Amino acid sequence: MSKCGRKKYMRTNVRQMTMETVESQQDRSVTHSVAERSSAHMQTGQISVPTLAQVSVAGSGTGRGSPAVTLVQLPSGQTVQVQGVIQTPHPSVIQSPQIQTVQVATIAETDDSAESEVIDSHKRREILSRRPSYRKILNELSSDVPGIPKIEEEKSEEEGTPPNIATMAVPTSIYQTSTGQYIAIAQGGTIQISNPGSDGVQGLQALTMTNSGAPPPGATIVQYAAQSADGTQQFFVPGSQVVVQDEETDLAPSHMAAATGDMPTYQIRAPTTALPQGVVMAASPGSLHSPQQLAEEATRKRELRLMKNREAAKECRRRKKEYVKCLESRVAVLEVQNKKLIEELETLKDICSPKTD
DNA sequence: GTTCCACCACGTCAGAACTC
């Protein structure tokens, strides 16, 4: 590992540890995350007010959505019923069943029963060994809080198909260009380009072969409805041909009608040399006989898997960022609520305490 | 202009989590 890499790794780890919830640490009872702690507070109705240590606050059955009526015991011994400032208690960012169970286990630790402690410890360890899913957490959160957008379940993922090629017809071949784009050529002559760099189905573009009639020798014009394209790309198709993304002035006049406006044009030509650098050839998923075909099939599968994983990693990072944003906003909300509660308690103290003047 | 540093995004791998 390089020096730079190690440093970056350490930084990354520090950042990740600050937001870590129930992933990999063994002793979670000590290292609860902010969200976990705040969640525990919301669950038990306890409020941490360090500056008011003598004022004990007990929640009185303040379930989610019910009015937050709190019993405040003042230093003078008086007990006052308080209508809290939090009229609609926000659920914690982390609402997954695992973490809720963790909180129960944590609270149970205060019991003196050694037996229950052992059982809880086992349960907790069992639960903590599971990693939270950002999608699950956020979806559960969003089901409780209408304001938070739900992460859509990609249908294509459920069907085990990568998002970018979800609607792709059964391709005869899949190719990757040097720029990372994937080109699938179906039996019907439809060419679809999947751009891993773009989000969602926008990366999927359909091409229509227009080689009907009398095409000029060695060239087939392809209509390509791309959103943007820069530079020239070259990739291969079956039959020892090459698909070339033409420069704007590279076309014969008779073909210009096919490529109007900003649409770049692809031509299928006979290859001039061997495979260009960066192009990955993939075998057709047809009958496999020779070891070479098997190897090609294995390569194709690997490429597909890598492509899927690439997209999954992107999606995972996006979810993680969303999750962290959610946590941060939750912290901000809780800080405001905490401040208000402190002010409320101060006001009540002023009201209830005997006047010294 | 160069170097250093911090940050970010990405691709890949491995293994946990999940689905069927």
Add this chain to the structure above:
DNA sequence: GAGTTCTGACGTGGTGGAAC
């Protein structure tokens, strides 16, 4: 239990700002 999805870990490259 096998296959798929998700996510932490790791390494890499790009970028912008600060210091020289």
